[in-house]
């Protein structure tokens with residue numbers, strides 16, 4: 001999917017919501033456990049209930065690979081079930097020496113056909129470049145993450161440039177590919193930094209986790225993070241998919257995603273440049 005197709009979906013749905021499919025078999029409603037593939041059954045009902053209100057789905061790969069081959073099968077079935085006009089993100093946080101990265105890229109882009117993958121930029125250009133060789137596929141680089149440990153390395157200032165490590169990531173990596181190939185992870189919990197981060201990468205999409213259970217502020221993120229093509233995909237996983245853990249889990253997820261979509265509609269009216 002291209003950035004203009006993504007923006008078209010955002011305008012059509014008046015939403016920049018990404019639903020996180022972090023499906024934990026120990027947390028899904030008990031009545032699903034008797035089905036052949038409880039994880040897929042849960043995801044299927046969540047997708048049916050939420051697809052009209054979101055523009056992206058982000059399965060975190062850890063939740064599937066922890067289940068072994070059966071988990072990979074549930075993941076592939078989920079991916080095949082997602083409507084084709086919805087952007088898909090493999091939250092896998094990969095990145096290795098070039099020849100290994102090339103195989104990660106083939107796994108997620110060719111075998112599974114995800115639109116995008118999250119990548120840790122720590123190993124530098126040759127570890128990221130192999131992911132950029134695929135047409136209409138995206139690399140989503142970790143820039144300033146939502147967790148408290150993000151301060152440990154990402155905020156270290158270079159003695160040479162005076163810039164923080166996450167600022168160096170944002171600046172340097174823009175030389176490796178275009179705004180139609182690279183997005184950045186910026187946590188919603190870092191909302192006070194969105195203005196300066198947007199100034200460093202004015203045109204790129206940001207994937208914004210950390211809203212919902214982690215407490216990030218949607219309005220501040222939207223006010224300072226939005227650009228001419230929205231430029232934001234705000235992710236919520238647990239607050240939507242576990243809105244209820246009973247028979248009504250899908251309708252509760254629908255209600256929660258409608259509520260987020262309605263706020264996003266207002267913010268698109270207010271802040272789209």
Ligand SMILES: O=c1ccn([C@@H]2O[C@H](COP(=O)(O)O)[C@@H](O)[C@H]2O)c(=O)[nH]1
Nearest residue numbers: 060145146187209210212213236237238
């Ligand atoms: O900085 C980051 C990068 C990735 N994540 C991932 O996003 C979701 C958040 O889930 P919630 O339930 O909405 O908190 C999860 O998959 C994380 O691994 C992140 O939170 N922060």
